[in-house]
Structures are given as structure tokens and as C-alpha cells.
């Protein structure tokens with residue numbers, strides 16, 4: 001198959017993001033037989049398009065790394081995508097609802113990578129040894145598909161629903177924590193909507209970063225020094241509305257907030 005079809009699908013998804021409208025999932029009409037492998041080729045085209053537009057990659061991200069998220073989305077396998085510079089919101093900042101389609105928020109633990117990590121065979125312990133710092137984050141996901149309805153290849157093609165990220169402002173050394181035991185709450189307007197612990201993410205969030213290194217290795221790629229990587233939601237994703245004040249509190253890691261305007 002020529003790469004033209006992958007580029008066409010990437011353009012379909014970028015247009016949906018830019019025009020802030022939901023579209024039918026790729027496997028519904030455009031390409032019902034899209035495989036996961038091909039979906040990563042679509043994602044590669046989507047990333048290339050953004051880089052050509054002058055966007056910069058902040059780091060890869062993992063998604064669907066917890067049972068709660070897999071169950072919520074009906075997809076059984078972790079995936080990765082990329083966070084770009086234009087997606088960043090300051091801690092305590094504002095997120096205009098009308099920039100987005102049907103945003104949801106989730107709480108995540110983030111790794112700032114201190115040394116390149118090249119798979120295969122990477123373990124969580126090896127990731128921790130090469131992690132410069134950990135920090136908390138709230139990720140805003142915004143699937144370009146109607147009602148967040150997608151299959152595994154669809155969500156891979158759609159850059160893992162990535163839309164906005166609010167990073168916490170305090171960096172901590174990973175040695176200070178048992179990240180699997182770090183608890184987090186996700187509140188909207190003072191009401192706890194969901195909660196979880198690091199262990200929800202593949203037993204330990206570092207395992208998600210190890211899995212990423214091993215997935216990237218299959219393409220001859222690696223995690224790079226300086227990458228800032230979301231390890232995947234340790235809570236479910238919660239719908240956002242105009243006026244919402246969102247707070248994620250992480251034991252020992254601090255608080256991350258934003259307001260939807």
C-alpha cells in the first residue's frame with residue numbers, strides 16, 4: 001500500500017483537530033481494515049505534518065496503561081502518541097473550551113528522562129535509574145472521533161487522543177518515592193470525581209515508560225534525554241465543561257490545576 005492513504009488519513013484527523021469537529025472513526029468508512037501497524041504509520045504522517053508546520057515535540061506519551069482506562073475505552077492494549085509544544089498549558093492556567101471538541105481530563109505521573117533509553121528488554125528499574133525527575137500532570141484528551149468511539153487502530157492513528165497537558169511545577173527525584181504507592185485525586189469544582197494510585201499503571205508507572213522504550217525499539221527509535229513523558233492515566237477520564245476548576249493532587253508530588261473557560 002502506498003503511503004498516500006496514510007497521509008490522507010492523517011490529514012483527515014488533523015483537519016478535525018484544527019476545525020474542532022468530531023469525525024467518524026477511520027475504521028468505520030475510510031479504511032475498515034486499518035491495522036495497528038498501519039495506524040502507527042498514519043500517526044507518523046500526522047507527526048510529520050505538525051513538525052513541518054513548525055510544532056515541536058515535548059515527548060512521547062503512553063496511554064491506555066491502566067485497567068480502568070482500557071475498560072472505559074474498550075481497548076485492551078497500551079498505546080503511545082506524542083505531546084507537542086502548542087498543547088502545553090501553565091499550571092493554574094486557563095483552557096478555552098471552544099478550542100476543543102469534547103475534552104476529558106485525567107491524572108498522570110510524568111517522567112523527565114535524564115539519559116537515552118533504548119530497548120528492547122528495558123525494565124521499570126532501568127527506567128528509574130535513567131529518570132532525572134518525576135512530576136504530576138493533568139492530561140486533557142480530546143479524541144477527534146464521535147463520542148470517543150474508536151478501536152485500537154483508530155486511537156493510535158489519532159495520536160492517542162492527545163490534546164492539552166498541564167504539568168506540575170515541582171520536580172522531584174524518583175528515589176524519594178515509591179511511585180506505585182503514590183495516590184492521586186482528581187477533583188472538579190471541589191468534588192472528587194476519581195482517584196487512583198501509581199500502581200494502576202501497569203503495576204508501576206515506570207513500567208509504562210519501559211514498555212514505551214520497547215515499543216519504540218521495534219521501529220529503531222528510542223526515548224531521548226530531555227523527553228518529558230506521560231505514563232498514562234491512573235484515574236479514569238472525566239468530561240469537562242465551561243467553568244470547571246480542575247485539580248489533581250498527588251501525594252508528595254504536588255497539585256496541578258486549570259480552569260476551563
Ligand code: OOG
Pocket residue numbers: 062063064065066069073106139141143148155160161162231232233237
Ligand atoms: C486514549 C488516550 C489514553 C491515557 O492516559 O490512557 C490516554 C483515550 O482514552 O481517548 O491518554
Ligand code: MG
Pocket residue numbers: 062063064106108139141230232233
Ligand atoms: Mg493520558
